Amino acid sequence: MKKTVYEWRRLSYRLLIVSCLLFAAACWLGYQLDSMICIYILAAGGFLFMLASAIVYYEFWRCPKCDAKLPNESAFFGEFNCCPYCGYKLRNDHDQVDTNLL
Ligand SMILES: [Zn+2]
Numbered sequence: 001m002k003k004t005v006y007e008w009r010r011l012s013y014r015l016l017i018v019s020c021l022l023f024a025a026a027c028w029l030g031y032q033l034d035s036m037i038c039i040y041i042l043a044a045g046g047f048l049f050m051l052a053s054a055i056v057y058y059e060f061w062r063c064p065k066c067d068a069k070l071p072n073e074s075a076f077f078g079e080f081n082c083c084p085y086c087g088y089k090l091r092n093d094h095d096q097v098d099t100n101l102l
Pocket of ligand 1: 067086
């Protein structure tokens with residue numbers, strides 16, 4: 001099944017959260033175990049997840065029709081159903097698309 005843009009964005013946010021957890025774990029474990037290897041591995045993992053999150057976000061959080069990047073502020077100021085640039089319907093009214101961030 002084809003993912004909706006909302007699902008891609010959610011995936012991106014989840015990846016970002018994982019990366020934050022890895023960075024936090026790197027700091028905490030590094031402090032606890034005093035092991036630089038631990039810090040490097042966890043921080044590298046965190047960096048990879050952050051990169052993956054950014055790639056997913058920039059590649060897929062865009063209008064499927066006109067390919068314009070969708071505005072980010074919708075995450076904080078309510079959702080939109082149509083592309084603000086070309087008016088393409090990003091979801092149908094009868095679709096139960098879960099637009100939650102997480
Ligand atoms: Zn569009």
